[in-house]
Amino acid sequence: MAAQLDTLLRTLRGEWCQWCSDQARRSHMFSNPTAYAGGAVNVSAQLCALCYELPYLIRARIGGLLQVTALSIRTFRNGNSRVVVVVTDDAVYVVIRGTVFTSLKSWMVNLDFGKKQWMNGKVHAGFLQMHVQAKSFYMPIIRRQSSRDKQVLFLGHSQGGAIAYLSAVDRMRLGRVRQPVENVTFGQPRTGDRAFSRLAEKRTGGACTRVTNSRDIVVGLPSVIQGYDHFRFSFHYESGGNVVRRLQAPGAGWFNPMPSISNHSMKRYAARAQLNSGKDL
Known part of the structure; x- marks a missing residue:
């Protein structure tokens, strides 16, 4: 009887330790998964802003941001999408x-x-096509x-x-990553449904830094009614420009009585990223 009780206690203790381990891992993954490194976010924002310039200006100005060993630029006719790869x-x-607002x-x-x-x-069909x-x-x-x-960093603003x-x-799926991966986005619209968004959170962990701006209308599109959801964790620039951490409830909507398209501009994001360049959260 004593031996059986001892076995039972060992089993319960093992299950309890496993549960604690799972909770700790889940807490790390979901409660505080991302970090805001002000300097790195500022460089990311300046790169995203530069991506809108003409290719010759990108080549002329990129050295002011990074010590570049190689630079490749491709503008696709399909979707008028542009990718800049800086090594x-x-x-x-x-x-x-x-x-590009003027591009159909x-x-x-x-x-x-x-x-x-x-x-x-x-996921959003148009965004997926551009990703491929x-x-x-x-x-x-x-x-x-x-x-x-x-390190490999994927950066973009708005559709990008x-x-x-x-x-x-995609780069982090199935454990195929060779290099460490980071993702920083500004004014990112919703990209997939709830199932995909929860998968993305688990897969990327703390590698995604989603930055939003006060009253930016685009971060609420496409709508929840259309079946879309967000990566729930974000860093938000308040109306005064100060950055704060935010957690959005799963499937939550987005509403602002005074939405702003101007607050979606990459220049506005870059200015606020520069303002918060010395702040880490």
Whole structure:
């Protein structure tokens, strides 16, 4: 009887330790999964802003942000999407341009918001198509950077943020990552349904830094009613420019009585990122 009781206690103790371990891991993954490194976010914001400039200006100004060893730029006719890949001694930056307001092709990508099955959920059809297109350009460059210590960062604003997000999740799936991966987005619209968003949170852990701006109308699109959801964790620039951490409830909507398209501009994000460049959360 004593031996049986001892066995039972050992079993319960083992289950309790496993439960505690699971809770700790879940807490780390979901309660505080991301960090805001002000300096790194500022560089990311300046790169995203530069991505909107003409290619010759990108080449002329990129040296003011990073010590570049290689630079590749591709603007696709399909969707008028642009990908800039910057290689330094210790990192590869994949920067994806957002919506070009004067481009019908760019808007057609946004309006292709029917969902397609991808991984274990559904994602925005237009963004997925642009991700596949961008991947054909940046992956050969990443493969040539064989060092396991060289970080890969996927950056983007607006539509480009959604594509960069898909690229980061894709890169980290099935444990195939050779290099450490980070993802920083600004004004990213919703990209997939709830199933995909929860998968992305688990897969990327603390690697995704989603930055939003006060009254930015785009971060609430496409709508929850259309079956879309967000990566729940974000860093939000308040009306005064101060950055704070936010957690959005699963499937929560977005509402602001005074939404602003001007607060979606990458120049506005870059200014506030620079303001908070010395802050870490």
